[in-house]
Amino acid sequence: MERKKIIWIILAAAILFAGIFLFAKKEGNFSFAGSKSEFISTEYKVALKYPSEWETISLEEKLRYEGENGFFEVTGAGGELTLTDIISSELDHVRMPYGSKPEVESIKIDGQTGVLLMPSKDADPLMKDQAVLILPYPGPVLVNGETYEYLVLWVDKDYIKEIAKTIEFLE
Numbered sequence: 001m002e003r004k005k006i007i008w009i010i011l012a013a014a015i016l017f018a019g020i021f022l023f024a025k026k027e028g029n030f031s032f033a034g035s036k037s038e039f040i041s042t043e044y045k046v047a048l049k050y051p052s053e054w055e056t057i058s059l060e061e062k063l064r065y066e067g068e069n070g071f072f073e074v075t076g077a078g079g080e081l082t083l084t085d086i087i088s089s090e091l092d093h094v095r096m097p098y099g100s101k102p103e104v105e106s107i108k109i110d111g112q113t114g115v116l117l118m119p120s121k122d123a124d125p126l127m128k129d130q131a132v133l134i135l136p137y138p139g140p141v142l143v144n145g146e147t148y149e150y151l152v153l154w155v156d157k158d159y160i161k162e163i164a165k166t167i168e169f170l171e
């Protein structure tokens with residue numbers, strides 16, 4: 001009798017854990033609690049952590065990492081563009097990568113206030129649940145002759161907030 005009770009408790013705990021995991025994934029609050037790797041770009045002057053199972057898919061630039069459950073890609077923006085211009089460019093794109101009603105959030109990371117765009121449910125499925133973080137650099141960054149004032153980080157929506165917490169700007 002006691003053994004049967006223990007089995008039921010273990011089974012109930014497993015079901016509860018699975019339900020919490022699925023709800024968190026569905027709501028975009030997924031935490032990559034497993035093994036993490038660190039991405040460091042002296043070129044883009046940024047460091048961040050991401051799930052270790054993600055791999056580089058561009059051997060030349062090494063700025064996009066992807067796995068079965070997500071991705072991130074790093075680039076910059078600036079020149080004559082303001083933060084409002086960059087946000088408008090993302091939101092007004094012909095493919096509507098963030099859907100018709102994306103969430104726009106203000107976010108503060110490493111002393112910089114930027115914007116997080118989260119896709120709505122009707123976002124283009126080819127965009128693989130892409131969200132974007134646009135964050136001003138502490139100072140201009142020169143990459144291949146281009147001056148960037150903003151870090152642009154495209155990330156799977158289920159990981160963007162967790163990855164954002166790990167961002168550090170490099171000197």
